[in-house]
Amino acid sequence: MSHPLIVNLERHGPLSDEERQVLQQITARVVAYRPREEIVAEGSTPSHSSLILEGFATRHNHSADGKRQITAFHVPGDFADLHSFLLKRMDGGVGALTACRVAQVAHGDLREITKRYPYLTRVLWFTTLVDGAVHRAWMTTLGRMAAGERLAHFFCELRDRLETVGMTKGDSYELPITQEELGDAFGMSTVHVNRVLQELRAEGLIASHGKTLVIRDWERLKHMGQYDPGYLHKDQKLERD
Amino acid sequence: MSHPLIVNLERHGPLSDEERQVLQQITARVVAYRPREEIVAEGSTPSHSSLILEGFATRHNHSADGKRQITAFHVPGDFADLHSFLLKRMDGGVGALTACRVAQVAHGDLREITKRYPYLTRVLWFTTLVDGAVHRAWMTTLGRMAAGERLAHFFCELRDRLETVGMTKGDSYELPITQEELGDAFGMSTVHVNRVLQELRAEGLIASHGKTLVIRDWERLKHMGQYDPGYLHKDQKLERD
DNA sequence: CGCTGTCTTGAAAGGACTCAACGCCGGTGG
DNA sequence: CCACCGGCGTTGAGTCCTTTCAAGACAGCG
Numbered sequence: 001m002s003h004p005l006i007v008n009l010e011r012h013g014p015l016s017d018e019e020r021q022v023l024q025q026i027t028a029r030v031v032a033y034r035p036r037e038e039i040v041a042e043g044s045t046p047s048h049s050s051l052i053l054e055g056f057a058t059r060h061n062h063s064a065d066g067k068r069q070i071t072a073f074h075v076p077g078d079f080a081d082l083h084s085f086l087l088k089r090m091d092g093g094v095g096a097l098t099a100c101r102v103a104q105v106a107h108g109d110l111r112e113i114t115k116r117y118p119y120l121t122r123v124l125w126f127t128t129l130v131d132g133a134v135h136r137a138w139m140t141t142l143g144r145m146a147a148g149e150r151l152a153h154f155f156c157e158l159r160d161r162l163e164t165v166g167m168t169k170g171d172s173y174e175l176p177i178t179q180e181e182l183g184d185a186f187g188m189s190t191v192h193v194n195r196v197l198q199e200l201r202a203e204g205l206i207a208s209h210g211k212t213l214v215i216r217d218w219e220r221l222k223h224m225g226q227y228d229p230g231y232l233h234k235d236q237k238l239e240r241d
Numbered sequence: 242m243s244h245p246l247i248v249n250l251e252r253h254g255p256l257s258d259e260e261r262q263v264l265q266q267i268t269a270r271v272v273a274y275r276p277r278e279e280i281v282a283e284g285s286t287p288s289h290s291s292l293i294l295e296g297f298a299t300r301h302n303h304s305a306d307g308k309r310q311i312t313a314f315h316v317p318g319d320f321a322d323l324h325s326f327l328l329k330r331m332d333g334g335v336g337a338l339t340a341c342r343v344a345q346v347a348h349g350d351l352r353e354i355t356k357r358y359p360y361l362t363r364v365l366w367f368t369t370l371v372d373g374a375v376h377r378a379w380m381t382t383l384g385r386m387a388a389g390e391r392l393a394h395f396f397c398e399l400r401d402r403l404e405t406v407g408m409t410k411g412d413s414y415e416l417p418i419t420q421e422e423l424g425d426a427f428g429m430s431t432v433h434v435n436r437v438l439q440e441l442r443a444e445g446l447i448a449s450h451g452k453t454l455v456i457r458d459w460e461r462l463k464h465m466g467q468y469d470p471g472y473l474h475k476d477q478k479l480e481r482d
Numbered sequence: 483c484g485c486t487g488t489c490t491t492g493a494a495a496g497g498a499c500t501c502a503a504c505g506c507c508g509g510t511g512g
Numbered sequence: 513c514c515a516c517c518g519g520c521g522t523t524g525a526g527t528c529c530t531t532t533c534a535a536g537a538c539a540g541c542g
Binding site: 387388429430432433436 | 498
Binding site for chain 3: 513514515516517518519520521522523524525526527528529530531532533534535536537538539540541542
């Protein structure tokens with residue numbers, strides 16, 4: 001069983017034995033969460049960052065009037081709140097969608113990394129920048145695309161992200177996200193999510209059996225969601241030196 | 242005339258003389274842009290990052306069908322694309338709203354900083370994380386708030402950001418942003434921006450004379466936009482050691 | 483077997499968009 | 513010095529997307 005963080009970071013270039021060892025060490029403390037459980041509370045100031053090892057998680061902000069905006073979905077290998085290392089105060093919370101195993105990385109350990117391992121620092125920084133790029137892609141769908149296009153875009157994005165961690169089976173993958181959560185992520189009511197999903201199914205773009213999503217026409221889905229995976233910077237190499 | 246970047250970074254803790262000197266050096270190359278001019282092209286791979294010294298700039302993504310989403314407004318002291326240091330390929334472009342003076346910081350210099358100046362590295366990383374926090378705040382307004390509330394929120398945010406760089410005069414500030422641009426930023430048509438602004442004025446929340454925005458009732462504007470400046474992490478201190 | 487969370491459906495109301503036209507103002511060139 | 517031009521702001525009317533409210537169907541779980 002390979003370490004999901006190491007696998008993720010090595011997509012951008014090889015790590016030294018020492019670096020791999022450091023990553024092993026700082027991710028040694030693992031905690032389990034049940035479905036729906038809160039991992040990091042909105043407004044809290046954790047002293048560690050949470051790395052998802054198994055399961056799906058969300059990041060979400062609540063507006064003052066109680067509405068929820070989901071700002072990110074996280075899959076194994078993702079740091080859900082690496083930003084809390086420097087930002088300290090969580091502007092949004094992190095929650096488990098399914099049962100999760102999470103490594104807690106002490107902020108002190110991360111600070112040590114910035115002192116001793118410049119390359120590791122840059123790759124970690126890099127992952128937070130990709131996070132921002134995904135935010136911008138979502139903003140673009142939220143602000144300028146129709147409801148169905150937003151969902152199409154997301155299903156494409158999630159496919160690519162799950163594929164890199166080996167969690168797709170051909171054209172399908174597990175999507176443990178309710179319609180309410182999709183609505184909270186993409187700015188639509190649950191009812192409307194439901195109707196739009198029906199259209200996507202009727203169009204022959206997707207199908208779903210239980211929690212499994214099947215992509216029936218990748219090309220048309222991609223086209224509808226105007227999906228271009230560049231912003232994920234999946235295989236972007238970083239200079240070691 | 243103090244250096245806007247140094248002032249900005251020192252809000253989070255004092256810099257050493259050496260660090261200040263390094264920052265001076267790497268921001269020595271300055272370029273001027275005219276209003277509307279493109280600073281960094283979408284899809285390009287610049288070898289430097291752009292620091293706004295004077296003027297207003299935007300970051301924007303275009304969807305495949307030509308619509309524009311503005312993902313950020315930048316004011317003096319902001320790095321518009323520090324992320325291009327590691328991400329390389331620009332997922333969105335940077336453009337001048339007004340005449341701008343911009344310092345071009347070579348990516349090579351930034352890499353050197355990650356090797357020699359861990360604290361400086363952390364503060365710079367920090368600024369990109371705040372950028373992400375602002376993205377999340379915008380996503381929340383885009384997905385879950387009404388049109389008028391989104392604008393109210395933004396006027397509050399911009400006030401606070403301009404205040405920290407001394408660009409407010411009491412309750413008012415220069416807002417060199419057209420209604421079309423506001424629409425592209427907050428997911429609404431130009432026509433609708435116009436009507437919503439009229440409502441904000443009629444409600445006595447704001448007034449505008451030419452390009453000057455006057456906040457006439459801060460408390461109510463804040464309340465309407467559900468504005469809580471925490472996500473800007475304005476005076477968050479970072480540990481030097 | 484009943485409960486609860488999730489999905490689905492229908493109908494009515496409302497927010498936002500599009501299209502189209504007009505007014506205003508500063509800049510420019512004759 | 514004035515008339516024209518273009519960018520920006522403003523208005524009106526009709527349409528459509530999305531929401532809200534309400535209720536029923538379904539499925540997994542204890």
